[in-house]
Amino acid sequence: MIKVAVDATGGDLGSAPVLAGVRGALKADPDLYVNLYCDKSSHRDASLNSNFSRSLKSRLELHLCSDSVEMDEKPIQALRTKSSSSMALAIQSVKENKNDAILSSGNTAALVGFGLQLLGTIEGVSRPAICTALPSSKGRTWFLDMGANLEPTAEQMLVNARMGASQCRLIDGIQSPRVGVLNVGSEMMKGTRKEQELAAQLIKEPNMNFVGFAEGADLFSGAFDLVVCDGFAGNVALKTAEGVAEFLTDELKTTLSRHWAARFCYLLLRHDLRDMRRRIDPARYNGAALLGLDGLVVKSHGASKTVGFQNALLLTAELVRLGALPYLKGEILS
Amino acid sequence: MIKVAVDATGGDLGSAPVLAGVRGALKADPDLYVNLYCDKSSHRDASLNSNFSRSLKSRLELHLCSDSVEMDEKPIQALRTKSSSSMALAIQSVKENKNDAILSSGNTAALVGFGLQLLGTIEGVSRPAICTALPSSKGRTWFLDMGANLEPTAEQMLVNARMGASQCRLIDGIQSPRVGVLNVGSEMMKGTRKEQELAAQLIKEPNMNFVGFAEGADLFSGAFDLVVCDGFAGNVALKTAEGVAEFLTDELKTTLSRHWAARFCYLLLRHDLRDMRRRIDPARYNGAALLGLDGLVVKSHGASKTVGFQNALLLTAELVRLGALPYLKGEILS
Numbered sequence: 001m002i003k004v005a006v007d008a009t010g011g012d013l014g015s016a017p018v019l020a021g022v023r024g025a026l027k028a029d030p031d032l033y034v035n036l037y038c039d040k041s042s043h044r045d046a047s048l049n050s051n052f053s054r055s056l057k058s059r060l061e062l063h064l065c066s067d068s069v070e071m072d073e074k075p076i077q078a079l080r081t082k083s084s085s086s087m088a089l090a091i092q093s094v095k096e097n098k099n100d101a102i103l104s105s106g107n108t109a110a111l112v113g114f115g116l117q118l119l120g121t122i123e124g125v126s127r128p129a130i131c132t133a134l135p136s137s138k139g140r141t142w143f144l145d146m147g148a149n150l151e152p153t154a155e156q157m158l159v160n161a162r163m164g165a166s167q168c169r170l171i172d173g174i175q176s177p178r179v180g181v182l183n184v185g186s187e188m189m190k191g192t193r194k195e196q197e198l199a200a201q202l203i204k205e206p207n208m209n210f211v212g213f214a215e216g217a218d219l220f221s222g223a224f225d226l227v228v229c230d231g232f233a234g235n236v237a238l239k240t241a242e243g244v245a246e247f248l249t250d251e252l253k254t255t256l257s258r259h260w261a262a263r264f265c266y267l268l269l270r271h272d273l274r275d276m277r278r279r280i281d282p283a284r285y286n287g288a289a290l291l292g293l294d295g296l297v298v299k300s301h302g303a304s305k306t307v308g309f310q311n312a313l314l315l316t317a318e319l320v321r322l323g324a325l326p327y328l329k330g331e332i333l334s
Numbered sequence: 335m336i337k338v339a340v341d342a343t344g345g346d347l348g349s350a351p352v353l354a355g356v357r358g359a360l361k362a363d364p365d366l367y368v369n370l371y372c373d374k375s376s377h378r379d380a381s382l383n384s385n386f387s388r389s390l391k392s393r394l395e396l397h398l399c400s401d402s403v404e405m406d407e408k409p410i411q412a413l414r415t416k417s418s419s420s421m422a423l424a425i426q427s428v429k430e431n432k433n434d435a436i437l438s439s440g441n442t443a444a445l446v447g448f449g450l451q452l453l454g455t456i457e458g459v460s461r462p463a464i465c466t467a468l469p470s471s472k473g474r475t476w477f478l479d480m481g482a483n484l485e486p487t488a489e490q491m492l493v494n495a496r497m498g499a500s501q502c503r504l505i506d507g508i509q510s511p512r513v514g515v516l517n518v519g520s521e522m523m524k525g526t527r528k529e530q531e532l533a534a535q536l537i538k539e540p541n542m543n544f545v546g547f548a549e550g551a552d553l554f555s556g557a558f559d560l561v562v563c564d565g566f567a568g569n570v571a572l573k574t575a576e577g578v579a580e581f582l583t584d585e586l587k588t589t590l591s592r593h594w595a596a597r598f599c600y601l602l603l604r605h606d607l608r609d610m611r612r613r614i615d616p617a618r619y620n621g622a623a624l625l626g627l628d629g630l631v632v633k634s635h636g637a638s639k640t641v642g643f644q645n646a647l648l649l650t651a652e653l654v655r656l657g658a659l660p661y662l663k664g665e666i667l668s
Contacts, residue, residue, distance in 0.1 A: 071521070072521035072522075072523070074523045108519075109524075135581075136581070137581060137584060137585075147518050150518065150525070150526050151526055182570060184481050184484065184565070184566060184569040184570070185442075187405070187406035188406075189406070189408045190443075191484070191566075192484050192485055192566065215570075215573045215577075216569070216570045216571065216572065216573030216574030216575070216576070216577055217573045217574065217576050217577030217580065218577065219574060219577055220577040220578055220580070220581040221577065221581075229570075231518070232518060232525075232526065232567060233566060233567055233570045235518040235550070236516060236518070236549075236550045236563075236567045236570060236571050236574075237550065237570050237571065237574045238550065239549045239550030239551045240550030240551065240553060240570075240571045240574045240575050240578075241550070241574055241575075241577075241578045242550070242551050243549075243550055243551030243552065243553055243554040243555065243575075244554055244574075244575045244578040244579055244582075245578055245582065246551065246554070247469075247470070247471060247554040247555075247614070248578075248579065248582050248614060250471060251471075251610050251613060251614055252586070252610065254610075255603070255606050255607065255609075255610045256603075258606060261602050261603070262603055262606060264602075265599035265602055265603055268595050268598075268599055269589070269590075269595070269596055269599055272589050272592060272596060273589065275589075276585050276586065276588075276589045279585060280581070280582060280585055
């Protein structure tokens with residue numbers, strides 16, 4: 001049995017998509033057991049009773065908490081005053097081995113802060129990094145950091161590259177992942193001193209297949225298995241990608257509803273378009289591990305809907321099943 | 335008559351799209367006169383003779399240069415050794431008032447470097463910023479810096495905000511543009527000290543409609559008229575957007591060629607799809623001004639094709655026509 005602590009409060013859309021996502025994941029993965037940490041005030045017993053069948057409820061336990069971390073709360077404030085929030089208690093339960101992992105779509109900085117405070121980092125890592133996957137024309141590209149450490153040192157980014165490469169080996173079975181460093185150009189003299197220092201270190205690193213600098217477009221070109229960058233640029237790139245995808249999808253929708261022929265085509269192609277949408281949907285790859293913490297912590301997108309949250313929960317269970325944490329520890333120390 | 339110096343060498347695709355773009359722009363704008371600076375070795379007289387009609391040639395002058403700046407050349411190296419390159423001579427011609435503006439698709443860092451060396455900055459500006467427009471669902475959003483200054487100070491970014499706002503007023507006629515600062519979240523406590531400092535200064539700035547922090551997705555949401563960021567994040571965001579757009583366009587092409595019904599729909603909708611493509615095409619907004627230099631310097635995308643280069647050249651002529659440089663000087667000093 002795989003036990004996952006789910007922080008049901010926080011997230012931009014409230015607890016409804018979380019609950020629906022938990023239900024979907026429990027149905028899809030019979031090994032999964034969910035401990036749901038929920039703020040008393042936001043909890044509606046009714047939704048839990050009506051939405052979960054008796055058999056699903058046997059693998060679901062509700063833990064009411066007296067507080068929750070707000071999305072716009074300063075992390076330092078949250079760390080001081082929200083030790084009985086759903087987020088803190090869910091992480092604490094992993095520390096106490098009551099759960100194998102914790103999943104939250106709440107305040108990222110607070111999640112990183114509580115993770116550091118309650119779980120600490122594994123040996124060889126000073127700060128965690130948020131690692132996610134992006135769809136590409138040839139599979140997927142892993143990408144870190146998405147915002148755990150906005151201004152890392154080159155040394156911390158080197159550790160991030162090691163952790164990301166370990167993720168590629170474990171999850172995608174790529175023994176020698178092609179690693180790139182995000183930069184303003186592919187030419188080796190480009191970038192700031194940080195990118196230059198990191199590249200020099202990656203070239204010397206044993207067992208590291210450093211291909212060179214990657215540009216923004218390379219996140220989707222399939223030319224790299226892993227792209228490393230600081231948390232600021234990573235967050236900007238990810239959210240820019242989501243923005244473009246939404247803008248283009250809206251434009252396509254408008255185009256396919258403009259006149260009768262367009263609407264006819266839309267009907268004719270709706271299955272193909274749905275397939276395409278599924279292929280490119282960021283929610284498909286929702287769930288980003290906070291690599292480097294001494295405990296499995298996964299962040300779901302703040303705006304994730306039911307399917308997105310469900311995928312993040314299934315990924316969390318899969319990471320437990322694969323033994324992601326002991327594997328990472330072994331790789332970093334080797 | 336508007337005289338523009340065009341650097342025909344450099345660029346990722348050689349001089350062919352530059353020549354074709356120049357021809358298109360000369361046809362479209364009868365006031366335009368082009369001085370073409372071209373590396374001897376890459377120049378093929380034949381293409382010039384065969385592609386330009388006699389009447390167009392009367393508004394085109396060829397200047398053969400002994401050298402050119404390579405795309406992967408270190409800017410400091412270029413500044414020392416390439417003073418007779420097509421790029422340097424084209425910029426020099428603006429300094430000497432032989433041309434009203436200069437357009438290049440070559441090495442960005444070298445263009446910034448030669449611009450600083452040969453033209454200097456206007457009063458009140460220490461470093462230039464590259465400013466471009468992105469399509470949004472409600473018009474367009476101006477965005478700077480795209481990579482002229484990878485690690486600006488908050489003070490330099492404040493000046494960039496002033497210059498960008500001036501661009502919105504001049505070109506789009508928006509008297510009080512909604513200004514945002516790119517960050518990892520919209521909440522006011524987000525980001526690094528730089529974003530915090532900049533926001534504090536923008537709030538105090540008179541005649542500045544500072545709306546708050548923008549996220550990557552806001553570049554396309556239409557919620558801002560201008561988004562300010564450092565050159566590293568700006569370059570990453572722009573290239574990420576291009577990468578996603580290309581990836582999605584490819585996926586759509588694949589979907590619309592999969593079976594006979596899909597191909598039939600493609601035929602039926604080809605005009606609508608072409609319209610859509612034109613609406614979202616980054617080439618439509620090609621041409622980014624290097625604001626802050628004491629001369630009009632415009633950068634065309636390194637990979638721009640004919641239409642992209644043509645648009646950049648027409649934009650350059652339009653900036654001359656609007657008196658962009660004296661307008662900017664007046665705004666910065668007021």
